[in-house]
Amino acid sequence: xxxxxxxxxxxxxxxxxxxxxxxxxxxxxxxxxxxxxxxxxxxxxxxxxxxxxxxxxxxxxxxxxxxxxxxxxxxxxxxxxxxxxxxxxxxxxxxxxxxxxxxxxxxxxxxxxxxxxxxxxxxxxxxxxxxxxxxxxxxxxxxxxxxxxxxxxxxxxxxxxxxxxxxxxxxxxxxxxxxxxxxxxx
Amino acid sequence: xxxxxxxxxxxxxxxxxxxxxxxxxxxxxxxxxxxxxxxxxxxxxxxxxxxxxxxxxxxxxxxxxxxxxxxxxxxxxxxxxxxxxxxxxxxxxxxxxxxxxxxxxxxxxxxxxxxxxxxxxxxxxxxxxxxxxxxxxxxxxxxxxxxxxxxxxxxxxxxxxxxxxxxxxxxxxxxxxxxxxxxxxxxxxxxxxxxxxxxxxxxxxxx
Numbered sequence: 001x002x003x004x005x006x007x008x009x010x011x012x013x014x015x016x017x018x019x020x021x022x023x024x025x026x027x028x029x030x031x032x033x034x035x036x037x038x039x040x041x042x043x044x045x046x047x048x049x050x051x052x053x054x055x056x057x058x059x060x061x062x063x064x065x066x067x068x069x070x071x072x073x074x075x076x077x078x079x080x081x082x083x084x085x086x087x088x089x090x091x092x093x094x095x096x097x098x099x100x101x102x103x104x105x106x107x108x109x110x111x112x113x114x115x116x117x118x119x120x121x122x123x124x125x126x127x128x129x130x131x132x133x134x135x136x137x138x139x140x141x142x143x144x145x146x147x148x149x150x151x152x153x154x155x156x157x158x159x160x161x162x163x164x165x166x167x168x169x170x171x172x173x174x175x176x177x178x179x180x181x182x183x184x185x186x
Numbered sequence: 187x188x189x190x191x192x193x194x195x196x197x198x199x200x201x202x203x204x205x206x207x208x209x210x211x212x213x214x215x216x217x218x219x220x221x222x223x224x225x226x227x228x229x230x231x232x233x234x235x236x237x238x239x240x241x242x243x244x245x246x247x248x249x250x251x252x253x254x255x256x257x258x259x260x261x262x263x264x265x266x267x268x269x270x271x272x273x274x275x276x277x278x279x280x281x282x283x284x285x286x287x288x289x290x291x292x293x294x295x296x297x298x299x300x301x302x303x304x305x306x307x308x309x310x311x312x313x314x315x316x317x318x319x320x321x322x323x324x325x326x327x328x329x330x331x332x333x334x335x336x337x338x339x340x341x342x343x344x345x346x347x348x349x350x351x352x353x354x355x356x357x358x359x360x361x362x363x364x365x366x367x368x369x370x371x372x373x374x375x376x377x378x379x380x381x382x383x384x385x386x387x388x389x390x391x392x393x
């Protein structure tokens with residue numbers, strides 16, 4: 001699977017207990033999950049909380065976790081993204097860009113262009129619903145193909161393409177006045 | 187025109203921020219593994235509802251960090267029942283304190299005569315994986331009386347050691363990072379067999 005270095009070998013012996021399996025699961029997947037989580041939430045603390053919630057869900061439903069490294073990771077990613085979606089809904093964080101983000105971007109000046117661009121992009125990402133954001137992040141930053149993403153998230157490649165296209169368009173629209181980006185559709 | 191991928195990569199927090207610290211990672215791992223251990227609890231113990239288990243797991247986060255060395259001396263841990271004690275300890279000698287060697291190490295701590303909790307205060311114990319292959323820890327859950335005794339005893343002892351004794355030997359001397367409540371983890375270089383013997387032997391009346 002492109003972009004996710006699934007190089008870690010499965011343990012030579014299967015874990016004996018749920019706790020052991022969780023430990024193995026955590027050791028094998030937490031770093032990659034953290035990288036995804038961090039790209040889905042505003043702060044590093046939020047990312048750690050999201051990881052904890054994900055593994056606690058695994059602890060509560062050990063029989064639901066498939067076996068095999070790739071399947072485990074896909075299951076955990078789906079759980080993580082779903083938790084983030086729930087958080088998004090409950091907190092009603094789907095805010096309009098122009099309500100909250102424009103003032104912080106307009107204050108940027110030339111010497112701070114890079115910082116402004118960084119801030120603008122991450123603020124713009126906050127506008128995307130979590131699953132769309134995850135798809136954009138997985139494709140653009142982790143290098144996963146649409147087929148890979150579809151497999152991980154358990155949705156069709158067509159749905160992935162649709163979310164990716166919409167995500168890019170939304171980001172381009174929001175960012176264009178500030179950093180001059182273009183929707184670089186494949 | 188800049189492409190979205192370029193701006194995203196330039197703004198990527200994973201590139202610009204430090205990774206979580208080892209302590210953060212360990213705290214997280216501990217909470218996760220402890221949650222799993224609740225499902226492994228022996229059937230002789232009442233299983234808690236899921237919500238309580240999660241709450242108990244969260245309580246684990248604020249507990250002791252053990253940087254201990256373990257004793258594995260001549261099969262003394264192989265008994266079917268073990269005597270478990272927790273006592274406050276000091277790094278410096280003082281009147282009324284007893285000097286005790288920590289495991290097979292050169293470290294000596296000075297333990298208080300009072301026993302804070304003993305086997306009678308344990309609700310359950312479970313072997314959990316440690317932080318290295320073939321290394322196992324013991325997740326100890328105290329009953330309400332034991333938790334209260336631990337809270338009271340440890341609240342004014344922060345930054346100081348606590349001695350965990352198995353059959354009279356000090357096997358671990360964690361330094362208190364926060365008051366201990368309902369749960370604690372005894373970490374160290376336990377083999378699986380030793381950890382299982384200790385965990386199983388903790389339950390029941392103090393020998």
